[in-house]
Amino acid sequence: MHSAEFAYYAKKAFALFPGGADATSAPVFAAHYARRRRNRSLAREALDRVIARAFFAWLPSRTRAVARKYGMDAQWERQALAIARARFVDPNDIALFRIERAEELDHYIRRFEDAGFNKIINQKGWSRACALVDKAAFYRRCATHGLPHPEVHAVYNRDVHDFRPARRHPLIAKPTHGEGGRGVALLPPAVSEIADQAAFAQAIAPYVDKRQVWVIQHALRNHAALTDYAMDALATARLTTMRNETGEPELVSSVLRVPSLRGPVIDNMKAGGLIMPVDLETGRADIACKGYGGGDYHCHPVSCAAFSDLQLPDWKAAVALACRAHSTAFPEYTLIGWDIGFTPDGPMVVEGNAKPGVLMPQRSGRKGLAGQRYGELLAFNLERAEREQTDEPAR
Secondary structure, three states: OOHHHHHHHHHOOOOOOOOOOOOOOOHHHHHHHHHHHHHOOHHHHHHHHHHHHHHHHHHHHHHHHHHHHHOOOHHHHHHHHHHHHHHOOOHHHHHHOOOOOHHHHHHOOOHHHHHHHHHHHOHHHHOOOOOOOOHHHHHHHHHHOOOOOOOEEEEEOOOEEOOOOOOOOOEEEEEOOOOOOOOOEEOOHHHHHOOOHHHHHHHHHHHOOOOOOEEEEEOOOOOHHHHHHHOOOOOEEEEEEEEOOOOOEEEEEEEEEEOOOOOOOOOOHHHOOEEEEEOOOOOEEOOEEEOOOOOEEOEOOOOOOEHHHOEOOOHHHHHHHHHHHHHHHOOOOOEEEEEEEEEOOEEEEEEEEOOOOOHHHHHHHOOOHHHOHHHHHHHHHHHHHHHHHHOOOOO
């Protein structure tokens, strides 16, 4: 496992209880935390109390560090510390979600809560065998179920396997395991002209780490509607689907990502990309922001194109694709975040994520997911999963 990936899982290994004796969370999750209180051991309750005391002792230094990181003034620091103490929340969440009043947190999912929720409703997503984690396995399943996706021309695992000539299509290399766009590389045009497998393996060697497995696939082009926004990367929308009360996947959040400058071949916010909410019904974008700090962008900083003018093409087809992919190809998951590309040939499934996170939709939309359909369905699925695990009858 890559060190960054190990750190990612390690941070999420322990489901923090948001408080000591009682939970401080969005009201929609009150029943979940009541069940956790009833079922926790005396030892776990004691540990939760110790952690809560340590959390409160940590808050002043954490708030100062967050204020310095984002250039906040002394007034913000005092206000954030008071909110953090009152609502058991990381000051970093207060900054990123732009919380100004404590009561706003009644509608938000804290980031440290998200992993704990996900482990309950999406257990298969935490296994190394997860088909959404291994990109090679993911694309094989997409092909089996006829889902439009970037064609895979080779898999590299110390040597080239499953090779198919690219016939001059531009190619991109991705590590099969990894997140945040780490290691993704656009290959030189000459590589896509190679029809011999041995020569192809030699040509891609400088761009891949032999300690990892890679997929070499067709680099997709953006639809013309995204020309003024996508720069040199494929712009993708994160469409998150969750199973509803009837078991059908339902779109519960959508965020568009685009690069903020020329050069990067990925749109990820860790590479400085911009994120913006997308209306679930219409597919129209809105004001953008960076994922970590900074202000809002009404226009793209390079092209000056207004984000409010951006209507994602084939939106209904994109939503239908995400829901179909969830229900037919990956039915074992309750929650999936789909990275959908908008191409001249229609929407394409680029990746699937069993742990889509809550930062992007809550920061970009300036609204908490707990107060939306997302929170309603999350609470429903938590109750269903917890009752199945304990064989407790539904009320």
